[in-house]
Amino acid sequence: MATAETQTMVVGIDDSEHSTYALQWTLDHFFANSTVNPPFKLVIVHARPSPSAVIGLAGPGAVEVLPHVDSDLKKIAARLVEEAKEICSSKSVHDAVVEVVEESPKYPL
Numbered sequence: 880m881a882t883a884e885t886q887t888m889v890v891g892i893d894d895s896e897h898s899t900y901a902l903q904w905t906l907d908h909f910f911a912n913s914t915v916n917p918p919f920k921l922v923i924v925h926a927r928p929s930p931s932a933v934i935g936l937a938g939p940g941a942v943e944v945l946p947h948v949d950s951d952l953k954k955i956a957a958r959l960v961e962e963a964k965e966i967c968s969s970k971s972v973h974d975a976v977v978e979v980v981e982e983s984p985k986y987p988l
Contacts, residue, residue: 888919891926892959902963906970921975923963926982927956 890905892898902923910917930948956979967975 885920886918887922889922889924891924892963893925894955894959899962899966902966903970906967906972910970910972917972917974921967921972923967923975923977925956925959925963925977925979927952927979929981 888905888909890902892902905921909919910921930945930952933948933952934944960977960979963977964975967973
């Protein structure tokens with residue numbers, strides 16, 4: 880007996896209002912009224928840039944700044960994960976997967 884595999888929907892997030900709107904829109908249009916058996920597996924992804932990509936490697940003193948930039952990027956990513964989980968919870972979507980990957984969001988993997 881063949882079973883139907885649930886399709887996966889991926890939503891990318893960053894710290895913009897457009898990103899928040901896109902996540903809310905997706906939840907409202909694809910997950911509303913389907914909390915018992917959602918039509919998709921939802922994966923929310925934040926592409927966290929590397930510290931060197933943020934500040935560049937030019938100039939003296941860049942090495943000393945990298946740990947601070949990395950710490951800030953991790954804090955931003957943690958905040959975005961929590962916000963995404965809160966948005967999903969407010970829409971009664973409790974099984975969404977939220978991932979953070981360290982990649983440039985501009986370039987494909």
